[in-house]
Amino acid sequence: MTEHEFTLVIDGDLADETSARALFEAGCDDATFGVVDGVGYGEFLREAPSFAAAVLSAVDQVESIQGLQVMRVEPDDIVTMAEIGDRLDRTRESVRLLVAGQRGLGGSRVRCHTRGSEADSGAGPTSLTGSVSSTRSSASPPTSSLLSTPH
Helix, strand or coil: CEEEEEEEEEECCCCCHHHHHHHHHCCCCCEEEEEECCEEEEEEEEEECCHHHHHHHHHHHHHCCCCCEEEEEECCCCCCHHHHHHHHCCCHHHHHHHHHCCCCCCCCCEEECCCCHHHHHCCCCEEECCCHHHHHCCCCCCCHHHHCCCC
């Protein structure tokens, strides 16, 4: 199994010795708990078949303690494309393509028919890759009466 590292933000009294003992007995012996500026957290290093399984098991164990509730999973500050791929069950190359905008909506080409001389002449579909802002620059600005607010 793989070790997964993550932080849970927890609502409840983590400074209480009873909570600390209960968390340990619930199976959170792979975590360090603390409070910073009144916000409770648990830093886990958990063995599990997947990142999702590790997080879900930790959430179940923490929330089995009365008075404690997991608010969110704190994101990592820095992750590699390989780590993202592992967490999403995708290859590193798939993640690289997503980041580069070469997969999914980023960089897609839109094919459409245009109105006017090209469409009338039967030239066929046009490939659009430009931005919407270039078409807006030729439009006339709104009149001041549309911008004024009623008094």
